[in-house]
Amino acid sequence: MSIPSRQLFKYGRWVFDIDRAMRLLEEHPRPTEQTSVADWSAAYHLSLLRPDYDGPSWCPIFGPDQSHFSAEHAMRTDLEQPVIIATLEFDSGPARLLIDGVHRMYRAMTEGRPTLPAHVLTVAETATIREH
Secondary structure (H helix, E strand, O other), X not given: OOOOOOOEEEEOOEEEEHHHHHHHHHHOOOOOEEXXXXXXXXXXXXXXXXXXXXXXXXXXXXXXXXXXXXXXXXOOOOOOOOEEEEEEEEOOEEXXXXXXXXXXXXXXXXXXXXXXXXXXXXXXXXXXXXEO
16 A cells, blocks of 8 residues: 655755645635736746756756656646645735646646635645644
């Protein structure tokens, strides 16, 4: 019997437990909000994740690099499933981070969709899914 792998999102030294986020959202349902595909695509440099990209290697500040991304998988994702956005608190105020749905965001970008549905976690909720 194999143990299912956990879904995690890593950003620098931070690790977000996506499975825990999904359970939290099941336990505390909320309406979705629409989030901008163009904004997230630009922030995560999704236009560079083309299957035919053969330019210089690069490492994005946010989001996946070529080795952690599958355009083929992205084009099979369900765009009706909301992405998950974490909210982090900094001295300058709250900031949002897309932690689940990069493949869906890529598909939406390639299909020219302006928005995707999103579940936005509060600062407190984000703290409960972030591993320390």
